[in-house]
Amino acid sequence: MLRTVRRQFAVPMPAWFRARARRRAARFSPISARSPLSPGSLPWLLAFVTKRHGCHVDLHRVLRDAPVAPDGAGLCESLLRSGLGMEEVSIDVSRGTLLRGTLIAFLRTHGLPEPGVDPNARLLVPAVIVGLEEGRVTYLVAGSDQPVHASQADAKDLFEETALAVHPVGPRDHDELPSPAAGDTRFGFGWFAREILRHRAIWRDVLVASAVLQVIGLTMPLVAQIIIDKVVVHHTLSTLAVVGTAAVLFLAFGGVLSWVRQYLVLHTGNRIDAVLGHRIVAHMLHLPPRYFEQRPVGTVVARLQGVDVIREFVCSAAITAVLDSPFLLVFIVLMFTYSWELALIALGCVAMVAMLSLLATPALRARVDRQFLAGARTQSFLTEHVSGIATVKALQMEAGLERRYGDILSRYLDASFRTRTLVNTYHVATSTVEQFMQLAILLTGAMLVMRNDGFTIGMLVAFQMFAGRVTQPLLRLAGLWQEFQQASVAVTRIGDLMNAPAEPCSFAATRSRGEGPCGIAFEHVSFRYGDRRSPVLHDFSCEVPGGELVVVSGPSGSGKSTLARLLLGFEHPGSGRIRLGERDTAWLSANELREHFGVVSQETTLFSGSIADNLLAAAPHASMDDVVTACRLAEIHACIEALPDGYSTRLGEQGAGLSGGQRQRIAIARALLRRPRVLIFDEATSHLDVETASAIARTVNALRGRATILFITHSAPPGLRPDRVVRLGTHDGQDRGTTKPGTRGMSGSGPRTENSKEERVS
Template sequence: MMAARYYGLELDANDFRLGQGEPQPSAAALSAWAQSAGMWSRALRLKWRHLFSVTGAGPVVLLFNDGSAGLLTGANTENKIVFVRDPRAPEAEPPVPVDEMRLAEVWSGEVVLLRAERTQEAADPPFTLRWLASVVMQERKHLRDLVIASLSISFLTILPPLLVMQTVDRVMVHHSYSTLFLIASILGTMVVYETLLGFARRLIILVVGTRTDAKLNLHVFSRLIRLPLDYFERHPAGETMYRVSQVNQVRQFITGKLMTTILDMITLGVLLPFLFWLNATLAWIVLACATAIMLIILAFLRPVRAIFGKVINAETLKNAALGETIFGIKTVKSLAVEPQRKALWDEKVAEVGKWRWELGKLSNWPQTLVTPIERFMYMGTILIGAYLALSQDNGFQIGAIFAFMMLSQRVSQPLVGLARLIEEWEEVGGAMAMAAEVLNRPLEVDAASGGLRPKFVGAVSYEDVTFTYAGTKLPALDRVSFSVPAGTTLGLVGRSGSGKSTITRLLQGINREYSGFLKIDGADLREINLRHLRSSFGVVLQENFLFRGTIRENILSGRPGLTLEDAIRAARLAGAEEFIERMPNGYETWIEEGSPNLSGGQRQRLAIARALITDPRILILDEATSALDPESEALVNANLKRIARGRTMFIVSHRLSSLVDCDQILVLEKGKAIDIGSHATLLERCAIYRTLWNQQNRHMFSEGSGHAAPAPALVQGD
């Protein structure tokens, strides 16, 4: 935390998650904590000499063997000492000079490096083939071993044909059993070496593929989760999942077919000169056949590309229909629309089948044209070689034919594989474009560690704010201006589409393309770090998603460093304690996806407890009690005064009866702020509010009243 303060950042200890089974914080866990706060961080194991090169850019955290830590603040190269500060010592106390021997007694090399921010290139590289290649090239050590193994196998491949040639031309002619046994021994030894090298090569390819796959998945999820909410609201989940899944196809191509072909080309570079040494005529025939195969495949690339694009589009729509059906299965079952969804699915499957049939028919032509050329490459060279061996004026011998037959297949395979690689690239290129369509979208406008991180009090002001959703012409908010003092409970009312939820969306930073000014405690919201902003809020929606896990894990999901006692406190405040304690396993009760073992009211109260666990200064309840039964709603409303103590609350509700105790109520109509005041005040002077109240309370004649906070200022738009 001291190292973070050096860069002007504040780490929250409640966000720290201790690794499972760890008796004390590890370097990796501390690094992950710093990264979650938006810092650049790495956990490393260094030697003494490395400490002189890492100082100068800021403090370095040294983790000692006894579980304590120190800050490396500087070094003196001439005297071979480093300066270490005890974080528990007074700030005025100077750092302690330490030499190698003293440090080695308490330190085994674990450090945590911190920086204020990562560069844009390192943090958010675009998803391109060039970036993928750079990820693979990070495994240089393994790739070097791979090349060495491939070259060794290539040279070992040359010797068996040579030995076979000698067997045919020498052993069989002279009936030399001793030479035959020698050749057999050499071949057996070579087979053992080739087997071991092949095993090592496949193992290295597996290591490179696994490590690359892990890095790729981490990068993909990091970008996906930082896409703006607006993207997920406008694109079906099934479509997004299908597009992102194409990343695996690209990865398999790079670490599979592409890497294998490149390694085979290394073999080709070794074997091709040897083929020309055996017989130049036959070698040219092999090259000519491989070139013809490549030209045929290249000729079909453009039409295949056009049809494959239609296959991709049809597959995307099919998976979007599947995802929509799965995510909306409750509605499908309740409305009995299974036949309609099946008809839609049949239509999408038929469309995919149609274009895959067209693609298959077109792809069948190059395969048909290539087959006779491939056969001639293998069998024709044997016949021509036999003719050359029979010619009286040619020195080509029978043993050389056998050697050429053995090597020609090893040479032709990489050439044909290269042509096939070009053909497969069209499909991989399409998969790459699909994944990039999602992953290369602009991320939420927020630097990884930039922006202000103020300690919120809770004063909020909207100054002439105008916002229009993409694809619409009418503004959702039209020059809205109002201010809310810290600690105020503000109700938001209005007819559907009046802009109530938009007010809260802008406050959470979900949409930032607005005009005017939105300030929290005087700081412009667009200048505040987005993650810090949202982690300082508590938000409860009308429909809340609970994660698979226990009730305790769901309540503590926002603050993994907190304890069961904190979860109980939040549940009690939200009115959820009474039903949790009736559960068979209490707070350890398991919640499945969709939380079928909980009622709507129970889910809502758990969501409120989850929002309160962070002790937010600003709490947003967006129709949070609309799904509750009257008893649960009365329980939550009774707790609202305790919940609101010391924090600013925005409560969106269609039920005006639940807002009568709010300090202030903002009335919205068609995106405009019409009036703001207490319940009693609005009944007297606001016709819209009075109409809404009378519609919901026809049987009531008495007006409710509530305590009003210091009157917020309202600036009407022109």
């Protein structure tokens, strides 16, 4: 039968699908997060399961975001994206059972993994169990629709013991999955509390270990008291041997237990940190472009570095100090049983430490915040100018930048020095209070011993040890207070990123993607960058038939690139609407909209890696034949083949090692690999010489008919043959595109037509 285990696979937010899927895939054996699936099994599984449960999901989008070589985590991730939940089950065919949902089992077999996968990894061969009856099991091997029957005896050796029971979660007709920032609560320490509570079993073990360690700590003062008051006075060596042996055993056991406890804390802290780090980066990648345009790159990077501060705090002794705190009541009660006078002295000093912490908190938080901002400015300054080092060298800006960096660095170091000075003052003050406490207990205890009221020297030593057991955790907490303030500031800064709304992401199969070029229509579109700025576009209307090559030209600031940003969903019209074919783009999610486009921008961005890596970045599942075909269309294949390593040639940052024309052609090939319905060239030839720009124009001409092409430029390159030209400009405060059909050629001085007539686009 099926035995449901407690751990369930609920649908998490898309922003951290992979991190959570990997953790959950790794929870049950034998399925490993890194074990590759058999080739071709993932598409078949998704198609079978979603069809069986009636999930309206666009499998094209789900598979496009799946790993090239899917593994156990990729399977879980793809199922979650499809709106399906999972739970771990064990298979037992000794008794018949009614299957709940769809059962995905894994055959006990080994095979060669796909290329690029660790050859030592075990290959997972999934199978869907469609019948589980008394003495017999019926299943389908992934990729085959032919049912296979196996007897009860064979089934035990046929399948791994662990399987996945898949079932739909939530409404099946969901329009879109929640965004990474969705939720009722804002990002803060509350998120950590919820994530920490997910590991209740581990914290239970840590709490038990803490209790045992506290009991061991309780015995040490009593041992000291016995040795001083009994053994030393009466010279009983046998008692000393017994007590000493017991103390050694207790301490050895306590040392091992303490190591195990700290290991569990560190390991769990790393797991929490893995979820946090992945969630933050995943959410950042789903933020709209406007978020990054409003913040320097260095500031965003500095916020991401705050994860390290949070990690150090969570994975430090903070958790163990908090777990040890409840046991302090036991030691306080024992201290009062020994002497209420000495207990009041100890608690009074603890109260003084707490008062110092409260007094130092506002100033400490302000200085930590100031240090963080100064560090972010330093990071931003370096990032900006190192990325533009060619301009710095060309304009001989080194001397001025040295002075500016010196000023920025001095402000950062001053803020850091002030923070450390306050922290040092705080630590010295708390340490001084502790020393005064020890002195006060020693002097008062000596007076109590000399009074001869039953308070012995052994009791005084034991009390000193009890007091240490009380004050040390509190002083550790006081020492962690500064780390907490830094972590609090880091959480606040990361919260600015995490609480920013993400772009909508949909995997629902509510619309057909369509094939081939599609038309574009702007209907009375108005847009401005900010409420206080003048409109860039005002009541702009234009229609571009599918498959045409259209040049969009106009002076700087006329809104040419704004049209591209509106089409791609980077910006949204203030009024009016944009249609892609028959669809209003306002109703399309970000991933649903951008899958129709291929973009070649003015600043071509190529990343470190091989040429093939850069080409496949936009279409990871494309074959090498697809890559070669795209490069042939972009007329770059021969150039790549002439390189010593061909498509494996390594590139530096920003495509270092290639000419500007070569980078643009690789960008064209990369865009074509997406099989776009609309191809946008946004000032793609503005930085190229006339001859190279003319060659690019001939390549663009050859692409006519494969997609609707928008060639945005202030000056069209020679040889470009558009079907029409749309001129942008302002007239009486209203944007009116000028359309010129029937062009045969373009001169290098600007968009011109032969035997064409003008018409206003209203």
